[in-house]
Amino acid sequence: MRRVLPPLTGLAMLAALVLVFLLVPTEADMGIVQRIFYFHVSSAWVAFLGFFLVAGASAVYLWNGAPTADRLAYAGAEVGVVFCTLVLVTGPIWARPIWGVWWTWDPRLTMTVVLWAIYSSYLMLRAFGGGDAAIARYAAVLGIVGVLDIPLIVVSVRLLRGIHPAVITRTQGGTGLADPWMRAGLLVSALALILLAAWLVDLRVRGAQLEDEVAALRREMDARRGEVA
Amino acid sequence: MRDALAILAKDLRIEWRTREGISSVFVLGVLLVVVLTMAHDPSPETAPTLAPGVLWAAFVLTGMLGVQRGFLLERENDCLAGLLGAPVDPAAIYAGKLAANVVLLAVMQAVVVPLVGLFLHVDLAARLPALLLVCLLGNVGFASLATLFGALAARVRAREVMLPLLLLPLLVPLLIGAVQATRAVLVGGLAGASGGLGVLVAFDVIFGVAGWLLFAYVVRD
Amino acid sequence: MIGPPIRAERLARGFGGVRVLTGVDLTVAAGEVVVLLGPNGAGKTTLLRILALLLAPTGGRLVLFGTDATRAPAALRRRIGYAGHEISCYPDLSGAENLAFYAQLFGVAEPAARIARLLAWAGLDGAGRRPVRTYSRGMSQRLALARALLHEPDLLLLDEPFSGLDPDAVERLQQQLLELRAAGHSIVLATHDVDRAAPVASRIAILHRGRIAWAGDGRADDAAVIVAAYRTIVAERA
Numbered sequence: 039m040r041r042v043l044p045p046l047t048g049l050a051m052l053a054a055l056v057l058v059f060l061l062v063p064t065e066a067d068m069g070i071v072q073r074i075f076y077f078h079v080s081s082a083w084v085a086f087l088g089f090f091l092v093a094g095a096s097a098v099y100l101w102n103g104a105p106t107a108d109r110l111a112y113a114g115a116e117v118g119v120v121f122c123t124l125v126l127v128t129g130p131i132w133a134r135p136i137w138g139v140w141w142t143w144d145p146r147l148t149m150t151v152v153l154w155a156i157y158s159s160y161l162m163l164r165a166f167g168g169g170d171a172a173i174a175r176y177a178a179v180l181g182i183v184g185v186l187d188i189p190l191i192v193v194s195v196r197l198l199r200g201i202h203p204a205v206i207t208r209t210q211g212g213t214g215l216a217d218p219w220m221r222a223g224l225l226v227s228a229l230a231l232i233l234l235a236a237w238l239v240d241l242r243v244r245g246a247q248l249e250d251e252v253a254a255l256r257r258e259m260d261a262r263r264g265e266v267a
Numbered sequence: 268m269r270d271a272l273a274i275l276a277k278d279l280r281i282e283w284r285t286r287e288g289i290s291s292v293f294v295l296g297v298l299l300v301v302v303l304t305m306a307h308d309p310s311p312e313t314a315p316t317l318a319p320g321v322l323w324a325a326f327v328l329t330g331m332l333g334v335q336r337g338f339l340l341e342r343e344n345d346c347l348a349g350l351l352g353a354p355v356d357p358a359a360i361y362a363g364k365l366a367a368n369v370v371l372l373a374v375m376q377a378v379v380v381p382l383v384g385l386f387l388h389v390d391l392a393a394r395l396p397a398l399l400l401v402c403l404l405g406n407v408g409f410a411s412l413a414t415l416f417g418a419l420a421a422r423v424r425a426r427e428v429m430l431p432l433l434l435l436p437l438l439v440p441l442l443i444g445a446v447q448a449t450r451a452v453l454v455g456g457l458a459g460a461s462g463g464l465g466v467l468v469a470f471d472v473i474f475g476v477a478g479w480l481l482f483a484y485v486v487r488d
Numbered sequence: 489m490i491g492p493p494i495r496a497e498r499l500a501r502g503f504g505g506v507r508v509l510t511g512v513d514l515t516v517a518a519g520e521v522v523v524l525l526g527p528n529g530a531g532k533t534t535l536l537r538i539l540a541l542l543l544a545p546t547g548g549r550l551v552l553f554g555t556d557a558t559r560a561p562a563a564l565r566r567r568i569g570y571a572g573h574e575i576s577c578y579p580d581l582s583g584a585e586n587l588a589f590y591a592q593l594f595g596v597a598e599p600a601a602r603i604a605r606l607l608a609w610a611g612l613d614g615a616g617r618r619p620v621r622t623y624s625r626g627m628s629q630r631l632a633l634a635r636a637l638l639h640e641p642d643l644l645l646l647d648e649p650f651s652g653l654d655p656d657a658v659e660r661l662q663q664q665l666l667e668l669r670a671a672g673h674s675i676v677l678a679t680h681d682v683d684r685a686a687p688v689a690s691r692i693a694i695l696h697r698g699r700i701a702w703a704g705d706g707r708a709d710d711a712a713v714i715v716a717a718y719r720t721i722v723a724e725r726a
Contacts, residue, residue, distance in 0.1 A: 100481075159433050166424060166425050172488065176419050176422070180419075183474070183481070184483065193440070194444050195440075199465060218476065
């Protein structure tokens with residue numbers, strides 16, 4: 039699995055680029071800028087996957103205290119925040135020509151920025167809360183509470199005024215993805231980003247594991263040195 | 268349950284004796300209402316529309332201070348070790364601290380809400396029962412999350428920054444729900460407030476239960 | 489729940505990867521006063537907090553009164569009294585109010601009479617209505633001891649009880665500990681202060697580098713050997 043992830047990610051990326059920039063037709067109303075949508079929406083999906091990974095791994099960590107679960111949760115938050123940032127960057131690039139403003143307090147924008155803030159605060163807690171092992175437990179509590187907040191955020195932001203296109207469901211007057219190439223473009227982009235995210239999570243988990251091993255070795259060296267002296 | 272009541276009574280007695288929490292929360296609440304109102308520089312016509320936002324922003328910011336204090340109380344002299352060493356369920360400690368926070372915040376609301384009505388020309392008396400309901404639901408929801416994270420933040424480094432950092436984004440649904448419900452109540456009564464009230468009730472239930480279940484992980488070592 | 493108050497096997501505990509206890513074996517029988525000697529940083533407080541069920545060990549096994557400590561912690565807590573570095577009493581409440589609060593949590597029967605008796609025993613009957621904030625160091629220490637004894641625990645855990653006390657107060661505390669020993673309480677007392685702790689000990693153990701390095705069997709000449717060994721350790725470190 040570890041061996042095949044990088045080449046698989048590369049292939050999927052290439053396929054996504056070919057699809058989005060060569061094969062998918064240009065959207066009639068919005069023009070060329072609409073092509074950013076394939077990466078924008080895929081990033082949002084990956085961010086959500088990352089945040090659910092945080093919650094799932096956190097619950098497992100509170101249950102059995104396995105260090106791997108804790109590392110998975112941490113990596114999930116890091117990758118989730120990175121892709122959530124991508125959503126927040128690609129969105130305005132599209133919004134400026136289409137809506138005429140970089141930012142609006144539309145429900146989905148509000149939700150994305152709130153989720154970004156929640157999981158950024160998770161990373162802050164881990165980075166600055168102190169090195170104690172208890173931090174992993176506190177972070178797990180936050181990871182679970184964060185995911186419980188998501189449905190509430192989804193419902194509450196609907197109380198705000200919205201103008202976001204509902205592309206897939208067509209409920210709010212969106213145009214939908216009529217062209218099969220467009221659907222393929224979205225699916226392959228999503229696949230490519232999911233593979234990329236999985237690779238990154240794997241790298242971060244292994245990195246964290248190595249860090250812990252190095253720290254343990256260093257402590258053992260210090261202890262032996264102390265006994266000799 | 269009995270243990271939770273004992274903890275509540277203990278906290279209220281300390282508060283009654285020192286009045287530290289309530290006076291700091293009182294002064295900060297009044298200040299925030301004044302500052303937020305001035306920052307908007309409202310005309311007499313627009314003033315009432317600002318009331319819900321000013322009210323809840325002042326409530327949340329002031330409330331964080333009050334809740335943080337409640338846990339510094341347990342840190343002094345390591346009283347938390349006394350509580351945890353007793354045969355008490357951590358969930359009962361959560362319930363007791365939650366109740367104490369709700370009482371403290373309710374007293375603060377009793378000052379801040381009339382003040383908002385006065386400054387922003389809102390007739391509160393006409394809508395009092397519905398408004399009380401919104402205030403109570405917002406109070407309980409805020410306190411259930413803030414009690415959990417107040418305990419957590421009290422035990423980490425950089426705790427003064429950590430509590431608002433962790434709490435504010437999680438409170439967004441509560442803030443939206445409370446502001447929308449308050450606005451609807453002030454305009455036309457409970458009927459138009461169902462959306463906001465629904466969010467508040469769901470928030471209270473979800474995080475009340477989550478705090479009850481997760482509190483042990485935050486205080487036990 | 490019968491069995492020796494403490495049976496600890498290979499107890500270990502780390503903090504963020506730093507191993508404070510590396511494998512503590514310790515058995516305390518009923519009616520024993522075990523003095524746990526150790527220089528600062530030896531892991532005494534960590535060990536006491538584990539024994540008081542305030543801290544979970546990361547390794548090893550702890551059996552209290554014949555019951556595994558991970559089971560029935562509430563029932564075990566009723567039989568344990570712990571007085572840590574800090575007094576665990578609210579400074580804005582009076583001594584009597586603090587005791588009354590803890591009496592509620594421990595479900596003490598007839599709390600008023602019990603509290604009055606304890607305050608008198610601790611020499612605090614005159615100060616019982618004053619806020620704890622106004623207490624001297626010695627008074628605070630005696631209140632902490634009274635708090636730990638409130639529910640008549642079978643096992644008493646004391647962390648540096650002599651620190652900050654003047655000679656009179658030390659003598660008084662030694663007297664009280666001997667009374668408790670005579671009454672059949674088991675006590676584990678952690679300190680770095682050999683001279684003050686030795687007179688009340690029925691057995692002495694040395695905690696060094698996260699393990700029990702030496703433990704006596706309770707004979708007087710044995711205690712002398714251990715005290716000498718401890719002085720050597722401290723001298724080496726200095």
